[in-house]
Amino acid sequence: MFKSTFAISNNFISTVLKKSDINGFTGEDSRGKHGKQKKTEDALLESVFQHINSFPRIESHYCRSRTKKEYLEGGLNLSMMYRLYEEENKAKGLNYVKKHLYESIFNTKFNISFFKPKKDLCVKCEEYKLLSDEEKMEKEDQHKKHREEVSLSRLEKEKDKEKCTNEDLIAVYDLQAVFQLPQGKASLFYYKSKLNAYNFTVADISKKETSKRKGYCYLWHEGIANRGGVEIASCVYEFIKDHCKDKKNLIFYSDNTVSQNKNRYVFAMYLFCIQTMQIETITHKYLIAGHTENEADNIHSCIEREKQRILKSGPIFIPSEISMLVKTSKKTGEPYNVKEMETSDFYDWKKLSEDFGKNFSLNTDDEKCTWNDVKIVELRKQNEYSIFYKTSYKDECFKEIDIRRKSRKSATEIVLKKAYTESPSITENKRKDLISLCSANLIPKAHHQFFFNLKSSKKVLPAADSDEET
Incomplete structure (x- = not known):
């Protein structure tokens, strides 16, 4: 009757008896209180x-x-x-x-x-902050104009992405900071000249969904080609030739580096594409110096993180390892498309620009074009020897430069030639340093042949290329 009244079993009663003290009291409930x-x-x-x-x-x-x-x-x-x-x-x-x-x-x-790496701060904005109140009053209009161009350039890119159709392509391109090889933690690495390897990146931002956007990386090293306007133009040409066959209107964004992105070699390449492909227009819009953060930077940051991760497990020795690094750096979505450039992939856009015409400075209104001030450049199929430009994002109308002005050359004389008859040489002292790393067994024997095959000259090390934005 007792068990039935309280709905308990024999086990319950025996457990209570075991835990009871001499006075018949049980201890405190210890459930959930295991010290x-x-x-x-x-x-x-x-x-x-x-x-x-x-x-x-x-x-x-x-x-x-x-x-x-x-x-x-x-x-x-x-x-x-x-x-x-x-x-x-x-x-x-x-x-x-x-x-x-x-x-x-x-x-x-x-x-x-x-922490996410960012571009250097804008010199103009930082200088303005340090001015006295009186000096700020004097330069206020100039600073407002600068800030307005920054806002307009960013707004322009967003508008282009919104208006993009299946016939259009919008891309941002940039050259990543130089990879120096071999790279590792051995102290001797810091005291030797290294081989420079380059990564030129194109970020296709045509798709509205970020996850569907693609990145293209063009890799080479100084034993294959140099780093300059001809090489950059060749990489962009490879991108257009391989990935823009079905597009009619191309829009590119980049920084203002004159030696790489804003020069007659790049414009000659655009003109050649207009004339030999089904492309109707190519427009290049330059982000304002000091405010050039873009989607290509995100790709570079991703690659840099992967590089730092790999370096924790061991050194990076040769360019082919950079290629594998780039291919595996993106952890979600489609991996970056990688093309390892050969010497034969680079074309002589300098010679082609001379064949097209030599007038890149005087417009049809007999005004001198100051390229440092140019914000937008456009090339059109119906005007195959003209460059149209704007010096402000506020401008409504383009100005025109006829590059064949006073030129007697005909279109039949224009032929695209290779930039190199043979691969370039590295300096003798750099090659000696690389071979010494092989001799010290800091570079594995499997990679020795790569460094032994690099050609060298007797020249001293050249000055570093200038990457300053204008």
Whole structure:
């Protein structure tokens, strides 16, 4: 009757009797109050805090006056941090929390983000900030005009993306910072001349969905070709030839580097494409100097992060490893399209520009064109020997340059030739340094032949190419 009244079993009664003291009272309910386990949990949580705090942080150089957010080095990410945390505890034989808890603590208990590299600050804007109030009054109109061009250039790109159809293509291109090879942590690497490798990147931003956009990387090194307007024009030509066959209107954005993007070699290449393909117009719009952040930078950042990750496990020796690095750097979506350029892929756009015509400075109104001021350039199939340009994003009408002005050459004389009859040489002292790294076995024997095959000259090291924006 007792068991039926309280709906209990024999086991319940025996358990109560076992836990009763001499006075017949049972102890306090201990469910959910296991002290030892609580201590273990506290120690695990503390290990997460200690691990996250072990990474050095920096203030934001760009917005430290407006936020207290701190930043971790850009090569890191949460997955990499957890992997380091897991490996560290496994090596010590200690327990560790699951990944989701580690990420939750990072996101909710810390005001930290990952640093993303940015372009240099605008010289004009920084100079204006340092002026006295009186000097600012004098240059206020000039500064407003500069800021207006910045806003208009960004708005122009957004409008182009909105209006883009299946017959159009919009792309941004840029040359990444030089890869120097071999690259690793051996101290001797820092004291030797290295081989320069280049990555020219084209970001196709025609698709409105970011996930569907594609990136194209054109790789070469100084033993294959130099780095200048002819080489950049050749890479853009490869992109147009291979990926723009069904397009009628092309729009490119880039920075203002005269030696690479804003010169007669690039314009001659555009004219050649207009004349030999079904393209109707090619428009090149230049972002304002100091404010040239673009989608190609995002690709470069992704590649740089992958490079830093790989360098943690070992050196990078030869250009083909850069190619593999670029192909695997994008972790989601379609990988970057990589083309390893050969010496024969580069064309003599300098000679072609001379064949087209030599007038690149005087417009049809007999006004001199100052190319540093040009913001937009357009080439049209119906005007195959003219360059149209604007010096402001506010301008409604283009001005025209007839490049064949006073020229007697006919169109039949225009032939596209190779830029190199043979691959270029590297300097003798650079080759000696690379061979010395092979002799010291800092470069594996499997890669020795690549460096032995590099041609050299007796010249001293040349001055670095100028990348200054105008």
